[in-house]
Structures are given as C-alpha cells and as structure tokens.
Amino acid sequence: MEINDLAPQPAAPAPTARDTAALARAVRGPVLLPGDDGYDAERTGFQLAHPHRPAVIVGAAGADDVVAAVRFAGAHDLPVAVQATGHGLAAGTDGGLLITTKRMAGVTVDPVARTARVAAGAVWGQVVEAAAPHGLAPLNGSSPGVGVVSYTLGGGVGVLARTYGYAADHVRAVDLVTADGRLRHLTAERDPELFGALLGGGHGLGVVTAMEFALMPVARLYGGQLVFGAEHVDDVLSAYLRWTGTVPDEMTSSVALIAYPDLPQLPEQLRGRYLAHLRIAYTGSAERGEQLVAPLRAVGPRVGDDLREMPYAESHTIHRDPSDPHAYDGDNALLGDLDAAALRRVARLTGPAAPTMCVVQLNHLGGALAAPAGSGTVGHRAARYALRLLSPLQGDDLGTVRALHAEALAAVEPWRLGRSVNFLFGRHGERPDAAEVARSVHDADARRRLAALMSRLDPQRLFRFHPAAAATPDGPPAVA
Structure with missing residues (x-):
C-alpha cells in the first residue's frame, strides 16, 4: 500500500475555545494559542528559518501530556508536529498542533548495565555529563545542544561513529505515543516491526516520550x-x-x-x-x-x-x-x-x-x-x-x-x-524535486515497509508535517 492510497477521513470539528480550555485542564504543561504570551518563544527552536505557526501548542511536561495532546489532535483532525531543540527542523507547522518536549529532559544512567534512559527533550550534553563519571560515553553527535531522540531516530553519526556504528543500532527500548493516543513500550522482542522501523525511519510514526540505549566504555x-x-x-x-x-x-x-x-x-x-x-x-x-x-x-x-x-x-x-x-x-x-x-x-x-x-x-x-x-x-x-x-x-x-x-x-x-x-x-518538501529527495533516504523496499506500517498506525495521517509525506506517493514521512 502507498501513502496516497489511504482512504479520506471525514472532517473533524475544529477546536473551540472550550475545547482548548479543556485540553489545558488535562495537561500539566502550558497550552498556548497564537497571541498568547510565550507562544512565540515556545514555537521557536534552534533553526530560525522556518518557524512553526501552529494553531495550538502543548508544552508537554510528561508522557501523559503527550497522550492527551495526540488524542486532542485526533479528535479535531489537527496534524501533529514535535519539537525538542529544533536543530533539525525541516518543515514549519502551519496550523495543526505542536508538541514541544523541552520540559521532558530527564537523564538516568545505569553504570552496571551501561545504559542511559532519557526523556524526549534531553540533549546530548546532559548524557555525556551523566555518563562520564562512570567511564562511559553515549554515541552522541558533535554538538552538545542537539536533542537525543530526533538525532537517534535518524540514525545518528557521531564522534565515535566508525568505532561503534549508528546510535540507532544501540537503542534498547523506546516509549512511543502512536496516532491512536496509546503509549507503547517498544523493544526488539516485544514489537520488532515497529521498533525496527523507528530506528532510522521513525520520524512520523508517533511521538517518542523516552528512549533507552547502550553506553560505550570510553573515558x-x-x-x-x-x-x-x-x-x-x-x-x-x-x-x-x-x-x-x-x-x-x-x-x-x-x-x-x-x-x-x-x-x-x-x-x-x-x-x-x-x-x-x-x-x-x-x-x-x-x-x-x-x-x-x-x-x-x-x-x-x-x-x-x-x-x-x-x-x-x-x-x-x-x-x-x-x-x-x-x-x-x-x-x-x-x-x-x-x-x-x-x-x-x-x-x-x-x-x-x-x-x-x-x-x-x-x-x-x-x-x-x-x-x-x-x-x-x-x-x-x-x-x-x-x-x-x-x-x-x-x-x-x-x-x-x-x-x-x-x-x-x-x-x-x-x-x-x-x-x-x-x-x-x-523545507525540502516544497522543492520541485521533493519526491526525489524523499525517495533518496531509503531504498524502495524500506519505503514500502514504512508506508504499510504507517497506513496501519496512522490512517488519519496526524503525523504528516514532514516533507516526504506530502511529497511522495511511495514513501513514508521520513524526513525530520
């Protein structure tokens, strides 16, 4: 199945002021609308060229906030985008719902298991700092301010890349909110198809709220x-x-x-x-x-x-x-x-x-x-x-x-x-050659597998604010 084969869905009612007020009561983090104090600061990340302009922002304070935000978006047919640090911003969200995860910044290191568990908004500098006292190192990128999750979902070529490989290859578990508003704990054993699809092709499959990965014995x-x-x-x-x-x-x-x-x-x-x-x-x-x-x-x-x-x-x-x-x-x-x-x-x-x-x-x-x-x-x-x-x-x-x-x-x-x-x-999804750009990320077999998985997980296409989703009929929204 190709993404353009998805059946059209009936239009959902646009959110009213009463709806957004109810959402604000359901989450711990802020809910911001255009014109609110803090709206511009919340939507702005490291990349300033294509700022998000969402209809609603949920500043998630935890996984429960993400679940509530995704369910709200589904009920009102609002496409969802996610931003932690905004380094890799590839598409500005015009309308829709933006989930910001910068408040979810926890990092825990298990020096015996040689693993780290991070929340969605953690950056690599935090992980390096937490792992160093134990003689351990993550497979981080070159900048300490880059978000861990998006970097890893895209593969992750970092400082130790040739020695240990892609950061994605060392992920042990992922907590993911899918388009149905369900929080799933994924491992290679529990859900090998979705877990594997996330690691290298995961942008657009849901919202990651936490990730666990191996640390390397490098001091x-x-x-x-x-x-x-x-x-x-x-x-x-x-x-x-x-x-x-x-x-x-x-x-x-x-x-x-x-x-x-x-x-x-x-x-x-x-x-x-x-x-x-x-x-x-x-x-x-x-x-x-x-x-x-x-x-x-x-x-x-x-x-x-x-x-x-x-x-x-x-x-x-x-x-x-x-x-x-x-x-x-x-x-x-x-x-x-x-x-x-x-x-x-x-x-x-x-x-x-x-x-x-x-x-x-x-x-x-x-x-x-x-x-x-x-x-x-x-x-x-x-x-x-x-x-x-x-x-x-x-x-x-x-x-x-x-x-x-x-x-x-x-x-x-x-x-x-x-x-x-x-x-x-x-905004590579707006290029004249956008379809070619989208196809260049994965081979044809991987694109088919990702598209089939996405059609099952997100028939409403909530997670469509990615250039490749809009640009190509035979590939998933793979560009983050």
Whole structure:
C-alpha cells in the first residue's frame, strides 16, 4: 500500500475555545494559542528559518501530556508536529498542533548495565555529563545542544561513529505515543516491526516520550583539529581522501571547509579567512594517534593544531559547532566513493568566490557504520562518505542557496547512493524535486515497509508535517 492510497477521513470539528480550555485542564504543561504570551518563544527552536505557526501548542511536561495532546489532535483532525531543540527542523507547522518536549529532559544512567534512559527533550550534553563519571560515553553527535531522540531516530553519526556504528543500532527500548493516543513500550522482542522501523525511519510514526540505549566504555579520546589555510585546501583534500583509505575503525574524522565572513563578532584568527578544518576522534592511545595523523600534518604548516588526549566530556570541543540559534538550509549526499578532483570542484564552487556562504563537511563513514542493519532501518550503510552542505540564510536568499548546493552536489553525482535524513535542513518538501529527495533516504523496499506500517498506525495521517509525506506517493514521512 502507498501513502496516497489511504482512504479520506471525514472532517473533524475544529477546536473551540472550550475545547482548548479543556485540553489545558488535562495537561500539566502550558497550552498556548497564537497571541498568547510565550507562544512565540515556545514555537521557536534552534533553526530560525522556518518557524512553526501552529494553531495550538502543548508544552508537554510528561508522557501523559503527550497522550492527551495526540488524542486532542485526533479528535479535531489537527496534524501533529514535535519539537525538542529544533536543530533539525525541516518543515514549519502551519496550523495543526505542536508538541514541544523541552520540559521532558530527564537523564538516568545505569553504570552496571551501561545504559542511559532519557526523556524526549534531553540533549546530548546532559548524557555525556551523566555518563562520564562512570567511564562511559553515549554515541552522541558533535554538538552538545542537539536533542537525543530526533538525532537517534535518524540514525545518528557521531564522534565515535566508525568505532561503534549508528546510535540507532544501540537503542534498547523506546516509549512511543502512536496516532491512536496509546503509549507503547517498544523493544526488539516485544514489537520488532515497529521498533525496527523507528530506528532510522521513525520520524512520523508517533511521538517518542523516552528512549533507552547502550553506553560505550570510553573515558578519553585523542582528538581535536588540524586547521590549514586557503593555500593548502587542495592538498588537504587529496591527502584526506588517501588517508581515510588507511585508518583503522577506531579513527572517526571529518574535514570542513569554511569561508568565514569578515565580521567583527568572529575571532580574529577566523575573520575573512578560508580554512580547512580536519576533525579527529581516535579511541586508541595518544601515541598511536600521533602516528596516524602524521600524513595529515605533513601537508604543510597549520593555522591551528590542538590534537591532544582529552576526557570524553570535552569531545564537543573537536567540532566547535555554533551554539546560537540561526537560520540555515542544508542538503547532503551519501557517497559510495569519491575522487579528489570532484572534491576540489566542490571546494571551488563553495569557497570564497561562491555567491553565498556555504559550510562543506565531508565525514568519513565505513567501519562499524557499514555493519548489517539488524532490526533498524538506517539507509545506505555501504556509503564511505557523507558530503554535507549548510548555508546560513539572510532574507530571501533561499533560491541562491539551493542552486549552489545543487551545483556542488552534482559534482559528486557519480558516487551518490542517497541522502541522510539527519542532514536535511529546511523545507525540502516544497522543492520541485521533493519526491526525489524523499525517495533518496531509503531504498524502495524500506519505503514500502514504512508506508504499510504507517497506513496501519496512522490512517488519519496526524503525523504528516514532514516533507516526504506530502511529497511522495511511495514513501513514508521520513524526513525530520
């Protein structure tokens, strides 16, 4: 069955003031309507480009609030969107009901079982901090402010990715509110189909209220950055591609190309410069790490070099992701291979002469990321690299940004396997090629399985505020 085969449902009555007042009495968190004090702050996340404009917001204080909100939405045919931190916001909710989960931020670590249980609004920095005293580490991403749940549902490629694989592969249990307003506790044993679909394809299958996952026995890393100036960019890219063919699975790395604007708020050493940042995270010894990075240091003089042994709690300093909310748009390609000439073309297109600023990041995949899927639905595991493009948005320059991204990604088209759901930022469901974007996240078999599952769980299509749901007739709302 395809999503467009779902039978139309009779229209439900629009909520009245009495209805929303009853909802407010039924939940512990705030219920906000347009014009209320706090409405704008509640709907705004880290991504400022496409803010939600819901008819109703429920600031959930717990799983019971989520259940009440979903049942209310079903009774009034209000499509549902969910926001924790709003980093990966891909579609603004115009109308409908927005559930915010930032108040649900609990984190509990079991050091004996080596697991963590988190509520829906927890961020990775909390988990790293809670696990570190026990010599343990989660499979977190590069930014401590990113929400745990959405990152993990999309797969999760993080600081330890090549050593331990996708974060989704280490989930033990999920608490999920489905479209019927039922709170389910899912494990691979109790409901293997739905549990597996969530892990890599879970955006749009319900609202996760809690998640339990394994922690890794990692207390320290050898890592940091090597930073090269513009004159060495081509050599860095060639050396990096050669180097990634030689390193062990314990080495996770990426290279980022950034043409920094000449702005007074930037540090002087970055202002107006075009730099290549090599990011290193190695779980072996510092001595062996020094040996492994020697070919990269040999490229030439560095603008910066802070590779060192560090406690895992400092792993966020490797990438130094921005912490201030801003507007941006991004696209990506998962690649089976890549050659240096194509990567240099991407650099030329997106560098200082580009019509708009573009941050380019190439992640080395493989290692444990290439392991068989198990119960999860993460797509394109054969990819060796992920090429990510992200541009800040200023005013009405979305067309310029999208055109630049398309031209840069065309340079790597011969090696493209698909896209990562976690690195699609912006309203991709409104693109002319939205159907292709949706199909690129999973293969045809996974799309059919997800669509069939969704048709059973959500025939009313409450969870339809995801670009792929509206864009494609043969795939589920897979884009978060």
